[in-house]
Amino acid sequence: MAKGFITSIERFKPHTFQAEQGEGLFMSHSHEYDELTLILGGGGYYSSYEQNIKVSAGDLILIPSGLHHGFVCTEPWTGLSVHFLYAKVPAFCQYLFLSAYQKPHRLWSAHLDEGDSQWAEMSLIRLEREWHSEERGDYSYDLMRIAFETVLLLFHRNATVTPDTEAHGDKRIVQEVLKEIHRNYNTPITIHDIATRHYLSESILRKKFSEAVGVSPKQYVINLRIEEAKRLLSQTSKAIEFISSEVGFTSSSRFYEQFVKSVGVTPLEWRKQNQQSAKPLTSAPPPNSPR
Incomplete structure (x- = not known):
């Protein structure tokens, strides 16, 4: 590791x-x-x-x-x-x-x-x-x-x-949606359920979110899952199929498809290219070093 x-x-x-x-x-x-x-x-x-x-x-x-x-x-x-x-x-x-x-x-x-x-x-x-x-x-x-x-x-x-005086209305809603996505991205989260919890239609939520963040809520979830999968691939030796499930994909084939589309190589190829060394990234100072 x-x-x-x-x-x-x-x-x-x-x-x-x-x-x-x-x-x-x-x-x-x-x-x-x-x-x-x-x-x-x-x-x-x-x-x-x-x-x-x-x-x-x-x-x-x-x-x-x-x-x-x-x-x-x-x-x-x-x-x-x-x-x-x-x-x-x-x-x-x-x-x-x-x-x-x-x-x-x-x-x-x-x-x-x-x-x-x-x-x-x-x-x-x-x-x-x-x-x-x-x-x-x-x-x-x-x-x-x-x-x-x-x-x-x-x-x-x-x-x-x-307090952010602008954190009202649409901005507050987007912040709450981001919080919900980051907390639950690895579960069977749906944009319909998120929109319902905020008393919005899917189309209105997509519009507000896309204008604020730059991508749709669905794409944001996929991007977040892919980025977390990349971290797990490089920082752990967990099986690729396990990582697929851990980050929220319902099938390995769907994970491979989205990963290749986003990254350009398969998860295994990316792991081989980016697996970190088990050595420290930098040397830790000795205990009780002066500050």
């Missing part, structure tokens, strides 16, 4: 910067991966071009890739950071990111209460253990997916998000 969507997991130990360092107080940088950091103890600040966020124990910080940001520790802190590739995260996690990144190029944070913070920490520890394990199997992929999804749900539930 490959390392999947995680590029590295880093623990950081108590550390403070001296005030006399002046402008060097904030460790400013950017990176090609996304980052999700849980502060376990202590406190400090995270900054971007337009933001300066105070953080403390129980805070989750979500940092988009490419965002130039900095941090400073004002009270000796400990924490755990997960670095990952958005393009490779599982389907429902992608929806959670779409909801969190309502505005590009900014930091997002959520404060978890004690119970949720412990839950997030346990999930990240499980994720870390599976990611470092030398005896990985297909269940490891599923365990990492569930652990990561749990942390994102906790983030999503507790995030401080500025």
